[in-house]
Amino acid sequence: xxxxxxxxxILDKQRLQxxxxxxxxxxxxxxxxxxxxxxxxxxxxxxxxDIYNPRxxxxxxxxxxxxxxxxxxxxxxxxxxxxxxxxxxxxYFDPSTKSPVTLMELGLAKIDSDVxxxxxxxxxxxxxxxxxxxxxxxxxxxxxEDALFDCVSRLRMYHNLIGGPxxxxxxxxxEPAIEEL
Numbered sequence: 001x002x003x004x005x006x007x008x009x010i011l012d013k014q015r016l017q018x019x020x021x022x023x024x025x026x027x028x029x030x031x032x033x034x035x036x037x038x039x040x041x042x043x044x045x046x047x048x049x050d051i052y053n054p055r056x057x058x059x060x061x062x063x064x065x066x067x068x069x070x071x072x073x074x075x076x077x078x079x080x081x082x083x084x085x086x087x088x089x090x091x092y093f094d095p096s097t098k099s100p101v102t103l104m105e106l107g108l109a110k111i112d113s114d115v116x117x118x119x120x121x122x123x124x125x126x127x128x129x130x131x132x133x134x135x136x137x138x139x140x141x142x143x144x145e146d147a148l149f150d151c152v153s154r155l156r157m158y159h160n161l162i163g164g165p166x167x168x169x170x171x172x173x174x175e176p177a178i179e180e181l
Contacts, residue, residue, distance in 0.1 A: 002045050005052045007078040016085035020049040020155045023082040025105050026092035028055055033094040036144060040090070043148050049155060052082040079105070088114045088154050090147055093129060095122030106132065114154055115139075118147040 005011070015021070024040055027033035037053045044051060056075060063072045083089065089109050093099055103125060109115050117140045119129040133140050141147040 002041065002047055003050050004041055005050060007054060007056045007075050009078075011052075011078065011081050011085075013081070013085055015050065016052070016082070017087075019087075020159050021052065021086040021088070022049055022151055022155065023052045023086035023089045024054065024092075025079075025083065025089055025109070026102050027094035027097040027099045029094075029097045029099065030059065030061060033097045033099075036092050036094065039144060040148060043145070044152070047152060049152075052086055054079045054082070080108075083109055087158050088116065088151050090151050091115065091117045091119075092144060092147070093117075093119040093123040093126070095120050095124075098124060103128070114158065116141060116147050116150045116154070118142070118144050 022044070024037050026036065028037075035055070037055045041051060041053065054075070059075075060071070063069055065072050067073055083105060091102060091106050091109075093102060106115070106117070106129070115138045117129065117133055117138055119126050119133075119140060120142075123129065130140070132138070139150060141150050
């Protein structure tokens with residue numbers, strides 16, 4: 001059973017680094033982006049992995065995005081700690097968003113990381129994402145379902161769990177609509 005961590009939960013760096021851990025990075029832009037993180041949590045629920053989801057349940061859009069704002073700084077610090085320490089990082093670029101922070105995070109994650117990217121057609125900077133991924137050997141998947149399959153496969157290899165608790169039911173033939181979440 002997956003364990004979900006969201007800010008402002010306290011992060012255990014040792015657990016992040018040694019356990020099977022997946023960081024979710026991508027479009028949030030409240031009320032604009034689809035809640036793709038919920039889709040990931042639901043699909044990965046049967047797996048014994050730690051999922052780090054930055055979409056905060058108690059986000060307050062009135063928080064000043066400033067280093068002096070403790071709540072905002074705590075959120076960004078939480079996300080950077082997850083970015084620096086999770087085994088696998090999944091990036092999703094929702095075509096209905098701009099996602100400048102996600103673009104920055106992808107740039108920070110590209111070196112010495114196990115990264116999977118899903119950037120569907122229509123994302124305003126898809127060309128940039130495609131070129132960065134090609135240059136740095138970052139795998140792109142065409143759908144979020146494919147990206148999740150890739151993430152689980154990487155976690156299995158990373159933790160040497162052949163046929164272990166990460167047996168992923170490859171039912172990609174039944175592609176759920178992310179918009180329905």
